Amino acid sequence: MQIAAPPGCEAAARAFFGELLGLEEIEKPPALAARGGAWFALPDGRQLHVGVEHEFAAATKAHPAFVVEGYDELRAHFGEAARDDEAIPRVRRFYAADPWGNRLEFVAAE
Numbered sequence: 001m002q003i004a005a006p007p008g009c010e011a012a013a014r015a016f017f018g019e020l021l022g023l024e025e026i027e028k029p030p031a032l033a034a035r036g037g038a039w040f041a042l043p044d045g046r047q048l049h050v051g052v053e054h055e056f057a058a059a060t061k062a063h064p065a066f067v068v069e070g071y072d073e074l075r076a077h078f079g080e081a082a083r084d085d086e087a088i089p090r091v092r093r094f095y096a097a098d099p100w101g102n103r104l105e106f107v108a109a110e
Helices: 010-020 071-081
Strands: 002-005 024-026 038-041 047-052 065-068 083-085 093-097 103-108
Parallel strands (some): 002 047, 065 103
Antiparallel strands (some): 038 047
């Protein structure tokens, strides 16, 4: 999956997706490395690509969803910046934004 970010996003992408969410950064193919951004491995074998978009506008409706271990700790990290959603019975989830304002959904892995 790919999300867009503004030019110069690499350090914030590594801090957010790498350090906070614990995703392993993977090397971009040499032909794509010059475009900027960063790629991360997801636990299920898929990949998250943070791609540079020069005319960047945050995605505030369309969003990826991440199933996460340590849901309560992650929810606490976001504090008031998170919005809980109880629309689906027995599914614990919340929405928060990445460093550039893109909407992200986090679902408890329970």
